[in-house]
Amino acid sequence: MSEEIKIHKRLDIRGEVCPYTLVKSKLGVESIEVGQVIEIILDYPEASESIPKAMRNYGHTVLKVEKINPKEWVILIRKEVED
């Protein structure tokens, strides 16, 4: 399913809590171009839901939200609109 998604930036926000998980994710998306994809790895459970929601509200596409182990999630976001 997730074949050949090219990732342009990886962002590790493990250890961060809300709202800094969102602050750093937002800045991460700002730093890539429209059409590019950012991978975010995080361990704050609430953010695994709030970040995809916020990113959709900003107008971006959430390609994947995956729990990779009991404490960590990986989220893939494709930037769709200019900041």
Place this chain on the structure above:
Amino acid sequence: MDFTEEQLKRYSRHIILPEVGGKGQKKIMEAKVLIVGAGGLGCPVGYYLAAAGVGTIGLVDSDTVELSNLQRQIAHSVKTLNMNKAESAKQTFEALNPDVNVVPIKERLTSQNAFDIMRDYNIIVDGTDNFPTRYLINDACVMLKKPLVSGAILRFEGQVTTIVPGQGPCYRCLFEEPPPAGLVPSCQEAGVLGVLPGVIGALQATEVLKLILGKGQPLIGNLLIYDALGTNFRKVKIPKNEDCPVCGKNPTITELTEISQEYCSI
């Protein structure tokens, strides 16, 4: 984006706003805003702009803090009585946000020094309490092509407008000349509700941030009038006057002149 961890925290509620973001916050941090008057209006304008992280805030005021100011001028305190107002406000703003460079200019704005004082700033805020300086600031902003956020207050009523030379009318399009001395009373003789400059100053600070961010619709070509007793906001359109003596097609005011200062000594 090279924010420090401290800045990420301080500005987090801005950064997550789609209209601001990291890019907008950077613009705010690079902006230079000059506030003329560190009184009723200048205090809240400067306070909120300092909180927002405006990089450089110039404050022009030659007066000293008096006890009668403290009913509304919230950047001053009993600890800064008799201190120059620009200096007093600088201490308050820098205590709120040490990132901000507050430049106290302990002078009266005059036709001689206006250009020199205003030149280095991107946006000018009028927080003065008298007509001569209000017209001087307007004329200087038109000549220097600098955006001006103008505010005025009396008793229970306040006004705000944003002037962007070339994009809309100026203050003289609205009122070509200052009113005759004594016609419009000063706050000193007519009074002012202490919170009123807070409302108008907060609106002015909002306009400044919108201009910096390039977002929303600033009050260009509009005068917003607030009636505190009736709790009414009214927005009145101001047409551009093609015959305006300063921003019209054939301006007759082409250099700064001093309007009699007798207005202020009422």
